[in-house]
Structure formats: structure tokens, C-alpha cells
Amino acid sequence: MKNKFAKLILPAFMVTLLMLVLPSCEKKNETDNGKSGQTPAKTGTDMACDSCDSNPQNATDVPTPAPAGMVPVDVTYPAAVFVGTPANLSTIPNLEAAYPEGYVRPPIMAPKGTVNLARGKVVTGTDEDPIIGELAMLTDGDKEATDGSYVEFGPGKQYYTVDLGQKSNIYGIIVWHYHKTQRVYNDVIVQTADDPDFIENVQTLFNNDIDNSAGLGVGTDKSYIDGNKGKLIDGKGTQAQYVRFYSNGSNENELNHYIEIAVYGTPVQ
Amino acid sequence: MVASSSESNSNLTALNRRSFLHTTAAIGATAAFSPIISANSPKKDDINVAILGAGAQGQTLLNACLKMGKNAGVKFKAVCDIWKDNNLKRVSGQLRAYKSYGHTGTAYTDYQEMLDKEKDLDAVIIATPDFWHSRHTIACLNKGLHVYCEKEMANTLQDAREMVLASRKTKKLLQIGHQRRSNPRYIFAYEKLIQEAKLLNRITTINGQWNRSRNACVDLELNPKMAGIDEKTLNKYGFDSMKQFLNWRWYKGKGGGPIVDLGSHQIDIYRWFLGGRPISVMASGGIDYWTEHQWYDNVIAIYEFQTPSGRVRASYQTLTTNSNGGYHEVFMGDQGTLDISEAGSRGSLFREIAVDEEKWDPWVKKGYITKSGGKMKGQEGIQDVRGSIPAAQYDLSVTMDKPYHQPHLENFFEAIRGQATLNCPGEMGYETAVMVLKVNQAVEAGKKLTFKPEDFEIAG
Numbered sequence: 178m179k180n181k182f183a184k185l186i187l188p189a190f191m192v193t194l195l196m197l198v199l200p201s202c203e204k205k206n207e208t209d210n211g212k213s214g215q216t217p218a219k220t221g222t223d224m225a226c227d228s229c230d231s232n233p234q235n236a237t238d239v240p241t242p243a244p245a246g247m248v249p250v251d252v253t254y255p256a257a258v259f260v261g262t263p264a265n266l267s268t269i270p271n272l273e274a275a276y277p278e279g280y281v282r283p284p285i286m287a288p289k290g291t292v293n294l295a296r297g298k299v300v301t302g303t304d305e306d307p308i309i310g311e312l313a314m315l316t317d318g319d320k321e322a323t324d325g326s327y328v329e330f331g332p333g334k335q336y337y338t339v340d341l342g343q344k345s346n347i348y349g350i351i352v353w354h355y356h357k358t359q360r361v362y363n364d365v366i367v368q369t370a371d372d373p374d375f376i377e378n379v380q381t382l383f384n385n386d387i388d389n390s391a392g393l394g395v396g397t398d399k400s401y402i403d404g405n406k407g408k409l410i411d412g413k414g415t416q417a418q419y420v421r422f423y424s425n426g427s428n429e430n431e432l433n434h435y436i437e438i439a440v441y442g443t444p445v446q
Numbered sequence: 447m448v449a450s451s452s453e454s455n456s457n458l459t460a461l462n463r464r465s466f467l468h469t470t471a472a473i474g475a476t477a478a479f480s481p482i483i484s485a486n487s488p489k490k491d492d493i494n495v496a497i498l499g500a501g502a503q504g505q506t507l508l509n510a511c512l513k514m515g516k517n518a519g520v521k522f523k524a525v526c527d528i529w530k531d532n533n534l535k536r537v538s539g540q541l542r543a544y545k546s547y548g549h550t551g552t553a554y555t556d557y558q559e560m561l562d563k564e565k566d567l568d569a570v571i572i573a574t575p576d577f578w579h580s581r582h583t584i585a586c587l588n589k590g591l592h593v594y595c596e597k598e599m600a601n602t603l604q605d606a607r608e609m610v611l612a613s614r615k616t617k618k619l620l621q622i623g624h625q626r627r628s629n630p631r632y633i634f635a636y637e638k639l640i641q642e643a644k645l646l647n648r649i650t651t652i653n654g655q656w657n658r659s660r661n662a663c664v665d666l667e668l669n670p671k672m673a674g675i676d677e678k679t680l681n682k683y684g685f686d687s688m689k690q691f692l693n694w695r696w697y698k699g700k701g702g703g704p705i706v707d708l709g710s711h712q713i714d715i716y717r718w719f720l721g722g723r724p725i726s727v728m729a730s731g732g733i734d735y736w737t738e739h740q741w742y743d744n745v746i747a748i749y750e751f752q753t754p755s756g757r758v759r760a761s762y763q764t765l766t767t768n769s770n771g772g773y774h775e776v777f778m779g780d781q782g783t784l785d786i787s788e789a790g791s792r793g794s795l796f797r798e799i800a801v802d803e804e805k806w807d808p809w810v811k812k813g814y815i816t817k818s819g820g821k822m823k824g825q826e827g828i829q830d831v832r833g834s835i836p837a838a839q840y841d842l843s844v845t846m847d848k849p850y851h852q853p854h855l856e857n858f859f860e861a862i863r864g865q866a867t868l869n870c871p872g873e874m875g876y877e878t879a880v881m882v883l884k885v886n887q888a889v890e891a892g893k894k895l896t897f898k899p900e901d902f903e904i905a906g
Binding site: 256257258259262263264265266267268308309319321323324325326329331332357358429430431432 | 502506509512513532535536539540542543544658661662664666667668669671672773788789790791845846847848849850851
């Protein structure tokens with residue numbers, strides 16, 4: 178019984194607690210900028226959405242209490258940018274609230290020593306000859322919305338896998354698809370596994386494919402408008418070496434885009 | 447290639463729209479406004495298209511075309527942009543990715559070369575900076591091609607006039623990108639709610655706005671990781687720097703500032719819904735916040751219209767420092783108010799309390815509007831004799847599930863096939879340009895400026 182507790186219940190408890198946030202730990206983002214005039218805003222806000230759920234509390238990175246001993250993970254966010262005519266998002270089902278103006282995301286709480294393990298790691302995927310950009314840009318640390326920061330991949334369902342190099346404890350994942358204009362990506366699914374073929378110990382951490390069009394099971398997570406803060410996904414303390422990201426085009430077109438993927442965790446000792 | 451094409455763009459009647467609307471009452475408004483073209487539609491005669499200008503707006507228009515589906519009969523054969531390492535590479539690559547749709551997307555940096563080499567084109571979509579619209583449009587028309595040109599059709603009325611004259615001379619279609627003209631929600635609001643049901647009765651006032659937060663207005667910068675455009679090419683095409691190329695909308699002689707970029711779309715609707723032209727405009731604006739810009743960042747304008755029903759005052763503001771209220775247009779009559787926006791979630795009518803509910807009930811039964819149960823905000827009740835009982839709220843029954851530009855592009859392609867008339871031909875775009883470009887003049891003059899009827903006419 179004690180052994181079972183150690184192997185199953187305790188990790189489950191820790192998993193629940195690890196990717197947590199404390200309102201009291203909120204800090205003004207280090208790149209926030211309140212100056213007027215020409216100086217670009219370094220953080221700012223995700224784009225408002227006229228047509229989606231207006232209750233910001235329905236956004237899925239709402240803070241929950243964190244256990245003692247956790248420390249905030251250092252995450253920097255890119256500048257908020259918006260170019261062009263707003264998109265027609267009025268008919269997208271299952272769409273969660275846009276972050277309100279001035280929203281500052283509470284920090285990811287995780288054990289000391291947690292870093293972005295994906296930075297500089299090798300990415301492989303279903304389309305390794307992008308329309309624009311290259312695979313290495315997914316983990317190069319550049320999260321900006323500007324042209325030259327994103328990679329554009331072919332149409333339809335595509336996935337990309339980052340090899341963390343060794344089995345790791347994953348506490349939080351942030352993915353930035355595209356945030357220069359309002360985009361809602363279809364069938365966003367994030368999985369982890371012990372092997373590159375995703376056969377051993379496959380865990381689904383996020384899935385908003387509500388009609389199972391990607392064939393990986395019906396998801397219960399919400400669709401969302403991509404923004405400068407990316408999409409935060411609870412890592413739940415999952416142990417894995419590989420993290421895979423699926424998408425299937427967006428409200429704009431069938432193409433797939435990534436600016437950056439970040440996996441916050443620690444190597445398993 | 448196109449089997450047949452309509453060479454007339456002067457018939458501005460709404461017959462196409464009216465026939466489209468004809469069955470609304472019988473089958474329900476929403477159903478009647480279902481897509482004209484869907485992915486399952488029968489294959490149409492192919493129209494071979496080039497896209498000239500592959501930046502953000504060109505990308506938006508391309509995306510809208512791709513959404514029409516494989517059988518829409520629109521084949522992108524070429525793309526032209528002077529930013530070879532980004533815009534051109536991206537869009538030509540996208541078209542190759544959509545090869546199964548019949549796109550090829552041969553890449554060009556020189557539009558003249560594209561027009562000379564691409565012998566099989568029918569039409570060109572132009573989404574270059576405003577100050578290039580006239581030259582590009584006229585070159586394409588003279589090659590015998592139909593043109594869809596983004597608004598603002600030109601920076602000067604002389605350039606805009608020459609575009610219209612070229613269209614007339616070549617007998618080729620010229621559609622200007624005021625896409626609300628093809629938006630089924632706007633068409634429905636005008637033809638059914640204002641014209642037929644007369645729910646507003648006499649319109650006396652219009653208010654409109656497009657407010658954006660400062661974060662939405664920060665200048666774009668070239669990513670240091672990528673190659674820009676060489677100086678020689680920039681200079682050849684009228685730009686003194688990469689920064690100016692990326693932010694041309696803020697520069698005099700290149701764009702017209704927010705009043706033209708944003709206001710033009712909505713002020714165009716003022717004229718459409720009133721069925722007339724303004725007689726004057728006064729405006730205030732300035733470079734109040736963005737110190738490196740040449741065009742006014744915040745502008746407030748007031749037009750006066752003289753309609754058969756009487757005088758109408760119409761205000762419009764565009765801000766670049768505060769997004770409160772977003773973007774919408776409010777048409778106020780002595781019996782009701784229409785609050786509408788291109789944003790799909792915004793479309794309400796408010797019945798003045800002096801109007802009996804029974805008077806609007808037939809339109810509810812007919813499916814034109816639905817009772818929302820809400821009340822006009824800011825009027826919680828009579829507090830004293832100066833207040834009014836709040837107006838009752840109704841919602842538009844028509845929705846649109848497409849990208850905003852798609853119906854306007856569909857109208858263009860259907861017109862090429864001879865199956866529709868243009869919803870915003872050059873003459874119509876010209877009248878809007880007359881209205882909008884005058885705002886910047888009024889700001890500069892610091893006084894009310896008047897319009898003469900002949901200002902809106904193009905002889906020849």
C-alpha cells in the first residue's frame with residue numbers, strides 16, 4: 178500500500194500541485210511598458226474578440242492556489258501586435274474568452290531549477306520543408322509576431338515533435354502559433370511520450386478537437402485566440418522525453434504556423 | 447478561361463442583391479444568406495487570377511479566396527511583390543501548397559514583367575500601398591484584365607478618376623474593396639430593415655467609430671533575422687527606407703492615415719444607407735500621440751447630408767490610443783436605432799418607446815429581427831423629466847459565417863462570369879474617396895469644407 182501510494186497517489190497529488198499559480202506571486206511582467214509615444218509596447222494585451230465569450234474568467238490559465246516550495250518560472254512574453262482587419266470569429270464553436278486588456282498572466286509555479294527544456298532542441302515533424310522559415314525556429318527563443326519569427330507549414334493536420342534530450346518532469350508548456358492577426362487554430366493537441374514514435378506512455382495534456390477530426394480522441398479543452406502570451410498548458414508534472422504538437426489549420430486558412438514552443442521542466446535525475 | 451463576362455459596371459442597381467434577398471421571407475433570413483459558393487458547389491468556369499501586393503492585406507484577400515474552396519473556379523497563376531524574401535516567398539509557397547486547387551503562383555517582383563509574361567490571366571487582385579493603386583490598376587486594365595483593387599482606391603482624386611476612366615475605356619470591371627457592400631448583414635440591414643420595413647423611419651443622426659488601442663498601432667519593425675528589401679528597389683518603388691515600407695499607411699503621399707484606412711469603410715456605409723452625398727464636412731485631428739507619424743493619429747469628423755427627408759448629421763471618429771467601443775456604425779432615426787458592425791456579434795435594433803411594439807411585431811414574425819429582451823444601455827429608466835424610457839432591443843436575424851472579404855470577392859468573380867453586377871464599382875469607390883480624402887483637408891484647413899454635386903461626378 179505504501180509502495181502504491183509512493184508510485185501512484187503521491188505523484189498524482191504532486192502533479193496536481195506543480196503547475197499552479199498564486200495571485201500573491203503576480204508580478205508585473207518584466208517587459209511591460211507604460212510609456213507613451215513611439216516606444217513599442219513590449220507586453221500589452223492579447224487581442225480583444227468581439228464575438229467570443231466575454232468572461233475572462235473562462236480563459237484557461239486562471240490562477241489556482243500553489244503549494245509551498247514552488248517558485249515562479251521566469252517567462253518572458255513578446256510584444257502584442259495587431260495588423261489588419263479583425264477576423265470573423267463569430268461562428269467558431271467552443272471558443273474561450275480573449276484575455277482582457279492589461280491582462281498579466283500569473284507565473285507558472287514549479288520547483289526551483291525549472292527552465293525551458295525545449296530551447297535549442299531538435300524539432301521534427303510531418304512537413305520538414307516549410308513554406309517560410311525553418312524547423313529550428315520553433316525552439317530558438319524568438320516569440321515575436323513579426324515576419325521572420327514564424328514558420329509556415331503545409332495545409333491540413335500536421336504535427337511537430339520536440340526531443341527534450343532525456344526524460345524530464347514537465348510542469349508547463351507554452352505554444353505560440355501566430356499572433357500578428359487574430360487566429361484560432363483547429364485541433365490543437367499536445368501529447369507527451371517516452372519514445373519518438375509515440376507508442377510508450379502517451380499522455381494527452383491538451384486537446385480541443387471536439388469532433389475528433391484529428392482522430393486522436395474527442396477533446397474537451399476550448400479553442401482560443403492566439404496572442405502574445407501564447408497558450409499555457411498544464412504540464413501536470415508529466416514525465417516524458419518527447420512532446421508533440423498537433424494542429425489542423427486555422428480560421429484563416431488550412432496552413433499551420435508556429436512561432437515558438439517552450440516546455441518548462443527539469444531533467445529526471 | 448472565362449466563358450463570358452459582363453462588360454458593364456455602370457448599372458449600380460441592387461437587382462442582384464434583391465433577387466438574392468427575394469426568398470428571405472419564405473425560407474427565413476439566415477438560410478437565405480447562406481454562402482453563394484461553398485466547397486460542395488458545382489465546379490465553375492475557371493478565372494485565372496494574379497495577386498499584386500502580397501503583404502498583410504494581400505494575404506487576407508488570398509485567404510478569403512482559398513476559403514471559397516477547390517471548386518470556386520479561381521486559379522491563382524501569379525503573384526507579385528517587391529519583398530522577395532518574405533511576402534513573395536510566402537504567398538508563392540502557399541499557392542504551391544494548394545497546388546491541388548489548381549494554383550501555380552509563379553513569383554514576380556516586377557508587375558510589368560508579370561503582365562507581359564502571364565498571357566492567360568483574366569483578373570488581378572491589387573493590394574499594394576495606396577499610392578500605387580492607380581498605376582497598377584490602369585496597367586492591368588490596359589492589359590485587358592478585370593481588377594479588384596483595395597481601398598482607398600487612390601491618394602488623390604485625380605488618380606482615382608483616371609482609374610475609373612481606364613475602366614470605362616477598356617470596358618473591364620473595376621471593383622473597389624469596400625467589402626461591407628457585399629456583406630449580407632449590411633445588405634439585409636439596408637434593404638430589409640431600413641428600406642422595406644422602415645424601422646428607423648427618418649434617419650436624423652449617424653455616429654460611427656473605429657477605436658484601436660495603442661498596442662495595435664505600434665510601428666512594425668524589420669526582424670533583424672530576415673532580409674529586407676535592398677535600398678535601390680525601395681527607392682525605385684517610392685520608399686525611402688524599410689521602415690517606411692512596413693508602415694507606409696502613416697506617411698503622407700503613401701497612405702491617408704487611420705481616417706482613410708479605417709474610416710473609409712464605414713463612411714462609405716453612411717452614404718449607402720442614406721442614399722445621398724454629403725454637403726459639408728468639418729474635422730479635427732492631429733499628431734497627438736505618435737511622434738514619428740506624418741498622418742493624424744486621432745480624427746473626429748462631422749458630415750452634413752441633405753436627404754429628401756431632411757438634414758442628417760453624421761459623426762465619425764478614429765482613435766489610435768484607446769479601443770473603447772471598438773468599431774461600429776449607429777444609424778439613429780425618429781422611430782428606431784440600428785447599431786451594426788462588420789464584427790459579426792454586433793447587430794441590434796432599438797425601438798423607440800413611442801413606437802408601439804405591435805408595429806415591429808410583423809417584422810419579428812417575418813424573421814427579419816428577433817426580440818432580445820434587452821434594453822438600450824445607459825438608459826436605466828426615467829429619473830427625471832429629462833430622461834427617456836429605454837428603447838427595446840432587437841437583433842438582426844442574419845449572420846455571416848465567412849471571412850469578411852469573401853462575399854465581396856465572390857461578387858467580383860460572379861460579375862466577371864456575367865452572373866452579377868459589381869457591388870462597388872470604381873464610380874462608387876470614387877464617391878467615397880471624395881468624402882474621405884476631404885476629411886484630411888478639413889483638418890488641415892481648420893474649417894468646414896463644402897461639397898458640390900459635381901465633385902462626385904466623373905465626366906467622360
